[in-house]
Amino acid sequence: MTVKLHTVGEDALMLYLGASADEQTLARVQAAAAAIEHALGSELIDLVPSYASVPILYDPLRSERLQISRRVRAAVDALQVQHAATARSVVLPVYYAAESGADLESLATRAGLSSDELIALHTAPAYRVYAIGFAPGFAYLGEVDERIAAPRLATPRAAVPRGSVAIADRQTAVYPAESPGGWNLIGRCPIPMFDPAAQPCMPVAVGDSVRFEAIDRERYLALGGELS
Amino acid sequence: MNMAVVQAGMLSLLQDSGRRGQHRLGLTTGGPLDGEAFHYCNALLQNPAGSTAIEVSVGGLQLSAQVDTYICLTGAAMPLAINGEEKALWEVHPVRAGDTLQIGFARSGCRAYLGVADGFQITPSFGSTATVVREHIGGLCGDRLQIGDQLPCPAVTTRKRLYLPVQEQPRYQNTLTVRVIPGYQQRHFNRIEQRRFFGGRFRVSERCDRMGYRLEGPVVGCDMAGILSEGICFGAIQVPPDGQPIVLLNDRQTIGGYPKIGAALSLDAARLSQLTTGASVYFAPITVRTAHRALDLAQRFWRQRPLRERQP
Numbered sequence: 018m019t020v021k022l023h024t025v026g027e028d029a030l031m032l033y034l035g036a037s038a039d040e041q042t043l044a045r046v047q048a049a050a051a052a053i054e055h056a057l058g059s060e061l062i063d064l065v066p067s068y069a070s071v072p073i074l075y076d077p078l079r080s081e082r083l084q085i086s087r088r089v090r091a092a093v094d095a096l097q098v099q100h101a102a103t104a105r106s107v108v109l110p111v112y113y114a115a116e117s118g119a120d121l122e123s124l125a126t127r128a129g130l131s132s133d134e135l136i137a138l139h140t141a142p143a144y145r146v147y148a149i150g151f152a153p154g155f156a157y158l159g160e161v162d163e164r165i166a167a168p169r170l171a172t173p174r175a176a177v178p179r180g181s182v183a184i185a186d187r188q189t190a191v192y193p194a195e196s197p198g199g200w201n202l203i204g205r206c207p208i209p210m211f212d213p214a215a216q217p218c219m220p221v222a223v224g225d226s227v228r229f230e231a232i233d234r235e236r237y238l239a240l241g242g243e244l245s
Numbered sequence: 246m247n248m249a250v251v252q253a254g255m256l257s258l259l260q261d262s263g264r265r266g267q268h269r270l271g272l273t274t275g276g277p278l279d280g281e282a283f284h285y286c287n288a289l290l291q292n293p294a295g296s297t298a299i300e301v302s303v304g305g306l307q308l309s310a311q312v313d314t315y316i317c318l319t320g321a322a323m324p325l326a327i328n329g330e331e332k333a334l335w336e337v338h339p340v341r342a343g344d345t346l347q348i349g350f351a352r353s354g355c356r357a358y359l360g361v362a363d364g365f366q367i368t369p370s371f372g373s374t375a376t377v378v379r380e381h382i383g384g385l386c387g388d389r390l391q392i393g394d395q396l397p398c399p400a401v402t403t404r405k406r407l408y409l410p411v412q413e414q415p416r417y418q419n420t421l422t423v424r425v426i427p428g429y430q431q432r433h434f435n436r437i438e439q440r441r442f443f444g445g446r447f448r449v450s451e452r453c454d455r456m457g458y459r460l461e462g463p464v465v466g467c468d469m470a471g472i473l474s475e476g477i478c479f480g481a482i483q484v485p486p487d488g489q490p491i492v493l494l495n496d497r498q499t500i501g502g503y504p505k506i507g508a509a510l511s512l513d514a515a516r517l518s519q520l521t522t523g524a525s526v527y528f529a530p531i532t533v534r535t536a537h538r539a540l541d542l543a544q545r546f547w548r549q550r551p552l553r554e555r556q557p
Contacts, residue, residue: 025428026508027536029478038473065268065476067500072476074268077537078544148474150500153271153380157474194381211270213370213382219270 020093022086028062028077030086032093035069038147038159042069047224048098056092057085066223067148067157106143106226109191111182112237113139113204116244118182120201128164136231138162139203143226144189154193154211154219158227161189173199178245180205182229207242246312248361250394254305254348259365259384259396260358262295264373268499274479275375275383276495278455278518279356280511281415282320284547286358289317289337289407296364297374299390301357304350306390308359310340315362315404321354321417321519336408336555354417354519362401377496379456406555413550420525423492423513425482426533429505430472434484438466442506447490447526449517455496457483458517460526464488467504474502480509482528492517510536512543 021033034049035042050066053073062074075085113136115122125135144158151157166187174197177183181192183200192198193210206229212218221227232240250257260283263276277283277300287296299306304323317337318325325332326347332338334357340346348359367374367384376384385394425443434442447462465488476499477483483491483503492509494517509517510531517526531539 023428024426024533025505026426026478026480027510027533027540029508031429031475031478036473063266063268065499067475068473070473070475072478074478077540082533082537148500149269150271150474150476151498153382155271196379223269 022089024082025072028074030073030075030082030089032071032073032089033069034071038068040145043145043147043224044098045096046071048096049093052092052096053089056088060085065150067150104224104226105222106228107221108228108230109206109208109220110232110236110240111140111204111206111229112232112234112242113182114234117205117237118203121203124165124167124184124201124203127167130164135165135203138165139184139189140229140231143228146221146223146225146227149219149223152193152196156190156210156219156221156227158189160187163187167201169199170201173197177202178205180207180210180242182206205237205242207237207240246400247395247397248346248365249309249311250306250390250392250396251309251345252305252307253390253392253394254301254307255303257302257306257390258300258376258378259297259367259374259390260300260376261297261369261374263375263495264371264377264383267371268476270371271499272371272380272382273377273497273499274495275373275377277356277358278495279320279358279515281515281543281547282356283358285335285409286317286319286360287364289319289335289409289552290315290360290362291404291407292360292362292364296360297367298358298360298364299396301348301359303355304348304357306348306359308346308396310344310346311342312398312400313339313341314398314401315339316346316359318348318357318359320357321351323351323357324349333408335414337404337406339406355521356519361398362404363399366397366399379496406557407552408555409550410553417516417519419520420527421513421516421520422527422529423517424510424531424536424539425507425528426510426536427507427530429481429507430467430469431506433468433504434465434506435468439506441465442490443528443530445527447528449520449522449524449526450489451522453520453522455494457491457493457497458520459489459491461489465490465506469504471502472504474500477501477505478508480511480514481505482507482509494518510539512539
């Protein structure tokens with residue numbers, strides 16, 4: 018495994034720790050992010066761990082690029098990956114139905130499965146949170162069973178309802194807020210994925226393990242879910 | 246103690262210097278598109294750097310003062326009038342309770358900054374008052390200014406009437422060369438494609454907003470269609486499969502999967518954000534050392550530029 022560190026702008030270095038989305042690379046990304054945070058302290062402006070890379074943002078008027086680069090390299094060289102040591106396990110309830118997931122039936126048909134079989138395949142694995150981005154609280158989870166993987170819609174929807182559980186390729190996610198989107202919708206989760214007033218404001222973080230649990234309509238509504 | 250919004254204009258947003266350290270929640274930076282004009286707005290008003298001001302895009306904002314204070318408008322050449330009387334930009338003016346402030350439409354440039362003495366008093370969310378409409382975060386309630394909004398600001402009775410002499414004011418033109426630090430997936434753009442990018446003339450398309458400026462011009466080819474999603478720094482220049490570059494700005498998504506040919510120097514990205522549809526853009530490669538020297542010089546220049554005082 019080769020580690021690469023590139024300059025990618027006036028205030029950013031980009032650390033690549035691998036080339037594919039897999040658990041081992043993700044564990045390295047997380048360990049590297051923590052080590053860099055520790056090594057740079059207040060000189061670190063921000064970082065964005067995802068899949069196989071960590072961009073490191075610094076203030077070029079306060080810090081010297083080669084200094085930052087040396088400290089990042091030293092931190093990464095000394096890295097000891099404790100596999101998923103800090104990962105939490107989170108269970109998210111989902112109401113899977115045609116009325117909550119507009120693409121549930123077409124996706125099942127496409128895969129040659131019944132809706133129930135599709136739901137069983139979606140709820141079976143423990144997914145890993147590979148990245149958070151696109152929108153506040155949008156967590157990229159991987160990987161879904163090959164049989165229910167599906168490309169993005171040719172024409173994205175102008176408005177995907179808040180809480181929608183969706184699939185794109187082998188990724189799955191919960192839309193934290195109503196937004197445009199091209200993923201295939203299969204259900205809805207009543208748990209807020211991003212609540213600025215809550216502490217913490219997100220139920221998951223990168224590296225966490227997430228399972229989906231099927232619930233019925235009544236339970237969905239009782240948990241505060243909305244149907245519109 | 247407020248300013249009331251009488252007309253909201255095309256797009257008026259409360260902004261401070263931006264939101265930092267929240268990328269891991271998926272929150273973008275926000276903040277003023279033109280950092281230079283924003284800096285001078287606060288500097289002229291003798292406010293702490295980064296005090297909350299209104300970023301007025303295109304123009305059309307009208308406020309009613311309900312407090313005695315001082316105001317200053319910097320940036321794009323938008324006509325400013327207080328009670329119908331035209332006033333200079335880049336200059337501090339007193340206003341009294343009952344006065345009407347009117348900002349017309351830009352004659353050149355497209356972002357201006359309206360500040361008040363001590364800044365608008367807005368509760369920060371995630372450490373910043375910067376409004377990001379797409380995220381429903383910042384400002385009054387995560388949205389652009391609306392008719393009837395009340396913007397809290399303190400009464401201020403003494404302030405020096407500073408101004409920036411006309412010859413010192415930036416000029417916003419219709420042609421811009423953006424300096425670019427090559428990086429990211431640059432090696433996936435071969436020599437010919439790089440020449441097309443750095444030698445070509447691009448036009449600002451209709452799709453230009455706070456997220457990014459999409460340009461139209463020679464098609465720039467890349468030997469990969471997409472990459473494993475990764476973090477995007479400010480100014481990153483994405484090239485999607487259609488070969489038309491997008492310069493990503495303050496409200497960019499935090500991660501993305503299109504290849505990038507480099508990143509624009511922030512000083513030039515600020516000037517880019519003053520352009521409107523149809524303007525011409527060229528790109529020139531620079532090293533990161535040259536970029537840092539340019540940033541240092543700009544900082545020094547901003548600090549040393551003389552602000553004069555208007556004697557009554």
